[in-house]
Amino acid sequence: MKKLTAPMQIAEELAAKIANRELHPNEHLVESAIAKEFNTSRAPVREALLMLEKDRLVTRVPHHGFVVKNFSKEEIHQLYDATFRLEEIALEKAMNNIVEEDLTRLEEILNKQKQAIEDEDIVSYYNHNEEFHTTLFSIAQNEFLKEMHQSLRRSSRPLSLLNMGQGNNLSLSFEEHCQQFNALKNKDKEIGLKAIRDQEKRSLKTLDIFYIN
Known part of the structure; x- marks a missing residue:
């Protein structure tokens, strides 16, 4: 390290x-x-x-x-647009590269996310959420994509934690990650992309409540 x-x-x-x-x-x-x-x-x-x-x-x-930094609503939408478009690219690339060992690793991370939800530990869930994305981008095997995504995720960390603390967003985030996992397992690109877009829409809908301008 x-x-x-x-x-x-x-x-x-x-x-x-x-x-x-x-x-x-x-x-x-x-x-x-x-x-x-x-x-x-x-x-x-x-x-x-x-x-x-x-x-x-x-x-x-x-x-x-x-x-x-005080994000404007427009900046948040632009930030999330860039972030989720990279995640779509990574999902498609990972789908071409993924092996059983990768699926096992992702499943282990999902189990840790599930435990964090049961413990009502938002910070722990966030950390495992980041681990899920980092692993996915590693499977995609493109270091430039990975570095760009990590930079964007660092920028959005306060927004992500705020978002995750609202309502049942932790459970919904977990379900969306499970859908991405199943999409990777079954090589179903459409299901995976839908899960990413659903997560984007839900996240922005929550943040729009806090960032009016």
């Missing part, structure tokens, strides 16, 4: 706080305060904030510094 540098560790912890809404949209991120919190100088903090800016989790405001 690659060792995290100090800026990477700070970026990861700040990203988690943004995702968990401990840091709120438009909240000013004071470099000196963050440096004090992590017992470091401002240099690694600035580098961490630049990483988060690249992941579209923070925004730089002239003469003010960095603030937590």
